[in-house]
Amino acid sequence: MEKLSKALHQAPPRPIKVIQFGEGNFLRAFTDWTVQKLNDEADFNGGIAVVQPLPVGLVDLLASQDFLYTHTLKGIKNGEPVKEHLLNDSIVSAVNPYTDHAGYLGLAAVETVKIVISNTTESGIAYEPEDTLEGPQKGFPAKLTALLHARFKAFGGDPDKGFVIIPCELIDRNGDKLKEVVERHAREWQLGEAFEAWLGEANTFCNSLVDRIVPGYPRDRIQEVWEELGYEDQLVVESEQFNLWVIEGPAGLKELLPVDRTDCNVLFVEDMTPYRTRKVRILNGAHTTLVPVAYLYGIDTVKESVEHPVVGKYLAQAVYEEIIPTLDLPKEELESFAAEVMDRFRNPFISHQLLSISLNGMSKYNTRVLPSLEAYLREKGALPKRLVFSLAAMLVFYRGLRGEETIPVNDAEDILELFRKAWAAFDGSEEGCRSLARTVLAHAPVWTADLTALPGLLDLVVEYLGLILEKGMEEALQEVLL
Ligand SMILES: NC(=O)c1ccc[n+]([C@@H]2O[C@H](COP(=O)([O-])OP(=O)(O)OC[C@H]3O[C@@H](n4cnc5c(N)ncnc54)[C@H](O)[C@@H]3O)[C@@H](O)[C@H]2O)c1
Numbered sequence: 464m465e466k467l468s469k470a471l472h473q474a475p476p477r478p479i480k481v482i483q484f485g486e487g488n489f490l491r492a493f494t495d496w497t498v499q500k501l502n503d504e505a506d507f508n509g510g511i512a513v514v515q516p517l518p519v520g521l522v523d524l525l526a527s528q529d530f531l532y533t534h535t536l537k538g539i540k541n542g543e544p545v546k547e548h549l550l551n552d553s554i555v556s557a558v559n560p561y562t563d564h565a566g567y568l569g570l571a572a573v574e575t576v577k578i579v580i581s582n583t584t585e586s587g588i589a590y591e592p593e594d595t596l597e598g599p600q601k602g603f604p605a606k607l608t609a610l611l612h613a614r615f616k617a618f619g620g621d622p623d624k625g626f627v628i629i630p631c632e633l634i635d636r637n638g639d640k641l642k643e644v645v646e647r648h649a650r651e652w653q654l655g656e657a658f659e660a661w662l663g664e665a666n667t668f669c670n671s672l673v674d675r676i677v678p679g680y681p682r683d684r685i686q687e688v689w690e691e692l693g694y695e696d697q698l699v700v701e702s703e704q705f706n707l708w709v710i711e712g713p714a715g716l717k718e719l720l721p722v723d724r725t726d727c728n729v730l731f732v733e734d735m736t737p738y739r740t741r742k743v744r745i746l747n748g749a750h751t752t753l754v755p756v757a758y759l760y761g762i763d764t765v766k767e768s769v770e771h772p773v774v775g776k777y778l779a780q781a782v783y784e785e786i787i788p789t790l791d792l793p794k795e796e797l798e799s800f801a802a803e804v805m806d807r808f809r810n811p812f813i814s815h816q817l818l819s820i821s822l823n824g825m826s827k828y829n830t831r832v833l834p835s836l837e838a839y840l841r842e843k844g845a846l847p848k849r850l851v852f853s854l855a856a857m858l859v860f861y862r863g864l865r866g867e868e869t870i871p872v873n874d875a876e877d878i879l880e881l882f883r884k885a886w887a888a889f890d891g892s893e894e895g896c897r898s899l900a901r902t903v904l905a906h907a908p909v910w911t912a913d914l915t916a917l918p919g920l921l922d923l924v925v926e927y928l929g930l931i932l933e934k935g936m937e938e939a940l941q942e943v944l945l
């Protein structure tokens with residue numbers, strides 16, 4: 464079968480207007496899709512230059528396909544089930560800054576670039592004290608600082624040559640956070656007052672919130688997918704149809720990104736906080752709450768879980784009775800958002816693996832579920848039992864066994880080590896459950912606080928942990944639903 468390349472599709476030449484840090488599934492199915500729409504429907508005429516954020520990544524693979532890839536969108540659109548294969552031809556170059564640092568910095572001198580986009584996961588916007596201006600830099604903010612400095616020099620500090628920077632990482636106020644780290648590098652690397660002033664005045668860092676479910680590469684069905692496409696594409700990415708991009712940006716951004724001439728769902732707002740809270744606590748919170756419970760129940764995908772009579776009921780109770788009541792937005796609006804999310808989870812065309820959501824589950828619980836648990840406790844003076852049950856199930860999930868099967872638990876090494884030790888010391892007794900739960904609740908490096916200090920939490924986790932270990936997930940869950 465022929466491989467996807469320019470021999471199959473010749474992309475129109477486009478000047479680089481967007482520099483994109485990251486080449487993962489999400490960006491290819493979301494921001495690159497938006498740029499493609501802008502090119503196809505709004506005369507944007509802009510290409511994307513991709514920068515690989517880590518030493519290992521997809522840049523070589525992208526280059527081997529002449530930067531082309533297929534994006535398959537599946538779901539309900541205007542009430543109808545729709546499946547579309549879109550050939551994205553908006554990426555025009557890709558660079559690995561670890562092996563071609565000069566090539567990377569060369570992007571700074573490309574006059575047509577206006578926008579910088581990123582998604583380097585929740586770990587990416589981090590300060591790396593070892594990084595220097597000379598590079599190659601390890602951290603994404605450090606890489607960006609070096610690029611901005613090169614741009615400042617290339618254009619003699621021209622105030623019209625700054626960038627609009629829109630990070631898409633799923634962390635609170637991502638633009639503010641990125642700016643803070645970039646400014647710190649600029650100060651510590653002593654890049655000078657003139658540069659620091661240009662950084663603040665000529666560049667805009669926007670906070671943004673993204674929403675689209677992207678299961679990614681259909682590994683288990685790839686031959687079938689290639690047969691359907693008629694060519695081999697190693698970078699196929701699958702997503703749902705739904706999309707929402709909320710951007711806190713300057714007034715002029717609409718002209719820069721004329722999305723109103725496309726059907727992309729982009730909102731320019733003054734404050735993205737309510738959108739973020741609603742999405743992270745309901746959609747991502749539901750995912751994270753669900754994963755250990757449903758997976759240990761023997762289920763593999765989100766759709767099967769939501770449709771399951773017991774697991775689906777558990778999830779609905781968690782969302783409607785324990786998450787929504789803690790949110791400070793009109794109840795009706797929250798319930799309608801949650802209903803839409805449940806419909807998206809039921810998307811008959813998407814097979815979203817629970818295991819893929821389980822990646823870095825502990826830090827996700829901390830940011831996506833724990834705030835609901837704490838607010839519930841504060842406001843109602845009682846613990847939300849389904850959210851606590853999920854925490855207990857997570858402790859069992861991290862043991863890495865579903866019956867005889869090994870669970871490929873994927874998290875930071877220090878977390879995995881914590882669980883390895885805690886489970887190795889576990890003797891099966893009730894005291895053993897308490898000791899294991901205390902170790903994790905008090906010491907997990909991801910918790911923003913010592914969770915054993917939350918009234919009653921340790922006791923309830925111990926109770927649920929014992930229940931799951933003694934009776935199995937199926938029976939334990941029945942008891943929690945009573
Ligand atoms: N997949 C989805 O449904 C979806 C939807 C909305 C948001 N997101 C967010 O997008 C992020 C990426 O998801 P994905 O599906 O594209 O994953 P992916 O594994 O396909 O891509 C991950 C990307 O992040 C980079 N990266 C990883 N760790 C990094 C680090 N420490 N520093 C710098 N860069 C790093 C990688 O180089 C790669 O470009 C997730 O963290 C998630 O919060 C995903």
Ligand SMILES: O=P(O)(O)OC[C@@H](O)[C@@H](O)[C@H](O)[C@H](O)CO
Pocket residue numbers: 633673674675676677746747750751819820822
């Ligand atoms: O992508 P992650 O791993 O941060 O989280 C898993 C899912 O909750 C997430 O990808 C959602 O599907 C997405 O955030 C929807 O917009």
